[in-house]
Amino acid sequence: MISSTHVAAALVLVYAIYRIARIGKREGYLPPGPPTVPILGNIHIFPKTWAYLQFTTWAREYGDCYSLKIGSGTMVVISSAKAFNEIIDKNSAITADRPPNYFADQVTSGGLNMVLARYGDKWRTLRRGAHEVLNLAVAKTHRPLQDSESSQLMYELLTIPEKSFTSVQRFASSVILSVVFGKRAPQFTTKEVKAFFHVQHIWEYLLFPGSFAPVDYLPFLKYFPEPLAKWKPVVKEVRDLQRDLYFGLLDETERRKEDNGCYMETILERSKEWGMDREMIGYLGGVLMEAGSDTTSSYLNTLILGILAFPDAQRKAQEEIDRVVGSDRAPEYDDLENMPYMQALLKETHRFRPNAPLIPRSATEDLYYNGYKIPKGTDIIANLWGIFHDPDVYENPEWFWPDRFLDNDVGTKKEKGEVPGQRNDIAFGGGRRVCAGIHVAKYSLGVVAMNLLWAFSFTPALDENGNEIKPDIWDYAQALGSAPNPFKATIKPRSPQHAEIIRRRFVEATPRLQAFEHEISDEDRVVLDKMRAEALQGLKGH
Numbered sequence: 377m378i379s380s381t382h383v384a385a386a387l388v389l390v391y392a393i394y395r396i397a398r399i400g401k402r403e404g405y406l407p408p409g410p411p412t413v414p415i416l417g418n419i420h421i422f423p424k425t426w427a428y429l430q431f432t433t434w435a436r437e438y439g440d441c442y443s444l445k446i447g448s449g450t451m452v453v454i455s456s457a458k459a460f461n462e463i464i465d466k467n468s469a470i471t472a473d474r475p476p477n478y479f480a481d482q483v484t485s486g487g488l489n490m491v492l493a494r495y496g497d498k499w500r501t502l503r504r505g506a507h508e509v510l511n512l513a514v515a516k517t518h519r520p521l522q523d524s525e526s527s528q529l530m531y532e533l534l535t536i537p538e539k540s541f542t543s544v545q546r547f548a549s550s551v552i553l554s555v556v557f558g559k560r561a562p563q564f565t566t567k568e569v570k571a572f573f574h575v576q577h578i579w580e581y582l583l584f585p586g587s588f589a590p591v592d593y594l595p596f597l598k599y600f601p602e603p604l605a606k607w608k609p610v611v612k613e614v615r616d617l618q619r620d621l622y623f624g625l626l627d628e629t630e631r632r633k634e635d636n637g638c639y640m641e642t643i644l645e646r647s648k649e650w651g652m653d654r655e656m657i658g659y660l661g662g663v664l665m666e667a668g669s670d671t672t673s674s675y676l677n678t679l680i681l682g683i684l685a686f687p688d689a690q691r692k693a694q695e696e697i698d699r700v701v702g703s704d705r706a707p708e709y710d711d712l713e714n715m716p717y718m719q720a721l722l723k724e725t726h727r728f729r730p731n732a733p734l735i736p737r738s739a740t741e742d743l744y745y746n747g748y749k750i751p752k753g754t755d756i757i758a759n760l761w762g763i764f765h766d767p768d769v770y771e772n773p774e775w776f777w778p779d780r781f782l783d784n785d786v787g788t789k790k791e792k793g794e795v796p797g798q799r800n801d802i803a804f805g806g807g808r809r810v811c812a813g814i815h816v817a818k819y820s821l822g823v824v825a826m827n828l829l830w831a832f833s834f835t836p837a838l839d840e841n842g843n844e845i846k847p848d849i850w851d852y853a854q855a856l857g858s859a860p861n862p863f864k865a866t867i868k869p870r871s872p873q874h875a876e877i878i879r880r881r882f883v884e885a886t887p888r889l890q891a892f893e894h895e896i897s898d899e900d901r902v903v904l905d906k907m908r909a910e911a912l913q914g915l916k917g918h
């Protein structure tokens with residue numbers, strides 16, 4: 377006989393099956409998206425590589441705001457300037473959070489990595505500390521240093537052009553090291569730069585979706601023992617390496633007490649007022665290096681790749697620079713306002729290969745877009761690649777073609793007229809989490825780009841048979857940001873007069889650079905002395 381207990385058990389079972397079968401199913405109020413399967417949702421088709429390309433393909437099929445089901449969780453991908461403006465800019469108060477990141481929390485003492493931190497008190501304190509030292513007025517005080525570092529970059533391209541790729545990386549790292557910790561990196565092989573790139577490589581691997589099990593989506597995995605949790609030793613390694621580097625540099629700044637005006641000197645002086653303890657200070661310094669180094673160098677190397685592959689852009693930029701600056705002096709930042717083509721070229725580089733093709737956010741309250749609901753707790757991915765490579769909005773989006781920005785400030789097709797929400801600095805993000813280093817970044821990018829094009833002609837490198845190697849605009853690293861793989865170019869000064877000015881500027885920058893040459897290795901000292909002596913010799917020889 378069937379008892380009421382049996383009936384109750386059967387009902388519970390049916391309900392449980394019904395609930396489990398619904399896991400992974402897209403709720404009716406969500407934006408559309410690819411078909412789901414029970415339990416997994418869209419996990420089985422989630423891209424393990426080149427996510428931004430697949431996200432863009434889906435955007436063309438499902439629209440500028442679509443959803444993916446990650447088990448019972450939801451991810452919404454936005455791929456138009458309008459959606460970005462409405463969701464990220466206008467709704468910033470409820471979309472400024474980042475998705476949970478267990479690995480980042482473990483590595484940086486409970487979420488002190490400002491870029492990845494949840495939207496809360498720790499982030500607010502870090503952001504305030506960053507703002508105090510990165511705002512426009514303070515950023516301006518570092519411009520002489522950026523100019524001086526750029527003069528060494530130009531000198532390296534003149535004398536060791538075959539190392540252009542790493543020279544650009546050295547420049548970017550040295551600027552951030554100096555600005556943040558008051559200590560420069562004279563070579564790409566300088567101890568701190570080597571240590572930084574070493575740990576950064578492992579760190580990116582740890583963060584890259586698919587490298588390890590998705591602990592944030594399946595939290596029970598956190599409790600697995602080490603043999604089953606392959607990320608555990610990697611987390612420890614990254615933590616140890618980062619602490620050695622970041623806190624080692626902080627110790628050095630404290631020891632030195634010398635006033636070269638670096639960020640750490642200010643932060644150490646005012647940390648109490650800003651509510652920052654030593655852990656926060658060390659990680660803030662390190663995170664600024666992480667956020668400011670690769671971005672700047674990848675951008676500049678992309679620019680070089682772009683003008684190699686699309687020589688028309690180089691020719692037009694140089695015609696303009698010659699007209700505005702001439703060949704008796706090197707360009708200065710203020711020249712940029714008289715150079716519409718150069719401005720267009722800078723914008724085009726951001727559009728062509730945005731440094732952050734996907735920006736992760738998380739909704740802290742329900743919000744609505746185009747009648748769809750984006751519930752609290754949804755991960756929101758701003759797909760910058762999809763925005764910038766939309767053929768409906770941009771003419772030939774896969775071309776490096778600065779001219780598009782001459783017609784209108786945002787580079788969109790003429791017949792499109794004004795595209796709602798479009799602005800030309802989306803590449804730096806938006807709302808409350810907009811790039812904290814935008815002023816430092818824009819100066820480095822502008823000054824170096826103008827100097828590169830003023831000083832040198834860039835043509836494709838030659839192979840062993842003397843044939844040109846076709847620049848490959850798709851040869852990018854499988855990483856979180858858009859970083860071109862190393863490539864070679866033929867780089868020649870545009871005239872002996874240009875070469876002489878490059879040498880002179882490098883020699884004249886010596887005292888400014890020396891203010892940041894602390895505790896540098898014997899090897900770095902020897903190389904620097906030799907470079908300076910040769911530059912001086914070159915000048916006398918003329």
Ligand code: HEM
Binds near residue numbers: 663667668821
């Ligand atoms: C080519 C240069 C750069 C580009 C394109 C760039 C772009 C970005 C983007 C897209 C974000 C995410 C913004 C968002 O969530 O809306 C970001 C965040 C950030 N950037 Fe930059 N960045 C660059 C250089 C720099 C530099 C030089 C620094 C430091 C000196 C820096 C410091 C930061 C920091 C600290 C954040 C985290 C902001 C937060 O989460 O509150 N960036 N950047």
